[in-house]
Amino acid sequence: MVKKQKSKKKVIKTFKEVRAEKTEVQYEYLVEKHIIKSNDARYAILDKYAHLSNNVYNQALYRFRQAFFKGKWLSYEKLDKSFKQSFNQKDCMLYRSMKSVHLAQQILKLVNQNMTSWNKARKAYLKAPQKFTGKPKIPKYKPKGGKNIVIVDNQTAKLRANGIVEIPVIDSLKLSYTQRNYKFTVESFLK
Template sequence: MQLVEQRIIKKSHQAWEQIDVMSFAAKNLWNAANYCIRQSFLYGHGVPSDNQMDKLMQPTQQYKALPAKVAQQVLRLLDKSWKGYFAAIALYKSDNTGFTGRPKIPGYKPKDGRCVLIFSEQSTSKKVFQDSGQIKLSNIDYCFDTHIEQSQYCQSRIVPKIDHYVLEIVYEVNEHELASQNTQNIAAIDLGIDNLMAMTSNVPGFQPVLVNGRPVKSINQFFNKKRATLQRRSQVITSQRIQHLTTKRNLKVKNYLHRASSYVIQLLKHLGVTKLVIGENPDWKRGVNIGGKNNQSFVSIPHGQLIDMLTYKGKEVGIEVIVREESYTSQSSFLDGDFIPEYGSKPKNWQPSGRRIFRGLYRTKAGRLCNADVNASYNILVKEFPHAFQTGNREVLVDPIRVNLSGFKAKSLTPF
């Protein structure tokens, strides 16, 4: 399994100027090569391979402005983009239900834009890595610190962001063997806003956990308010100050999601859980209509990024993460054992036994009150694993505990 170690490169960084010049040159190479491919494709001559494009572009000024190995990686990246386009077109013609429109051919990068730089092992100094344990990239007069071993190293990527670059050092680790034969201990997560994650499990004695999502909500609210003020004062959509504000917001949110996902995975490892089910609906943020304020809060939280973090961190410790369609889990009553239909196949006369009486509170058929997010989380679990709880063993809906991660460190876990 490949993981990434990141380094942020700001304008004050010693290597900024060289990286910026190379990234701009990579953009020029991308556009020049893409022009040739587009013309060949539009005039019916097919699409040249990356090897053919490499031979064609070698004499050009755009190719010579970069190290040969880096230029080759730019052309390979462009080739992958074209292959992805043809794969998407084939899928679109066979079944276009998963698309919002017809796929378009790879386009040009903006005139003042930048392009990703990829440095393979051949573009990284082996001698410097062996002597000092640092990353020395081709044509960049700077050595980057790293915590990984040379034997793990795969490649480095420099990715342009809003007002900075991110150095991604890709390395290989052994993937933990998944305990597929033991599926007794299962957990489930319902994603939300105020409660970022509502986690439940069929482990005996487990008390449901609500991971506080208000810090992320607060970060987004401050960002939206501050950005609106700056835009109103300057009468422009973006500026250097707005870009800096956006970067700070993104890093703060990402930091909190990392802490939250690390806490959850360490807790599940401590409990001996082997499978984690996460509820998600396709296109759940496109066209959402839950009110202006709720729309802004819900859409601004990168739940997809959180799912990715939980997935790869779970693999590291042998926990299989399953993303499950979660329709009707909030309406159904877990304690009453309601049947939970799949999306698009709800029976005509289907009715849940209980109902959510207001935000955060669910009332069952017998009049029992419970946390609505916890009820939904349990329903996600049994929707994927209907026999996770034995008959008559659903009386597990106890008061949840709320977890605040302000002082949590990734390697110091106090589960309860």
């Protein structure tokens, strides 16, 4: 009796099959809110970056609005390129002050998203003004000296095995990672 050998063909799986094999852990996003009070040592670091983020936001919005008033539309790529081309100019010092270009790029994406949303609302208003309570207004600048969000994603933050989230580009800021309401463990993200 001859045994049949299993074929060693490379099996190409569909996306649904691959997705079914993966656990929920590998597709969930982790969002955790940390409240840091003003008497905490980390507050000064985060406050500094929130001010820098505000300045980058206003500078990017200024460039976007000026281009729009001239009849041009800036994509995120063009906006980022304009900052990189003027890297040594005084107005671009804000871009460099974030220490990580990646942090600044997240703010540029936010500006682009805000302007794109406004533009879609403006076009919808022109087609059907009765659906709106008023004409959509162009995004405004943040108050001078104010604060803006600092967007930290998985390329900027590092999840350590001891339950610490480290953000090296923000002066090696460390936050403890809680597992209270989550179905997964730190080790599952490190594999």
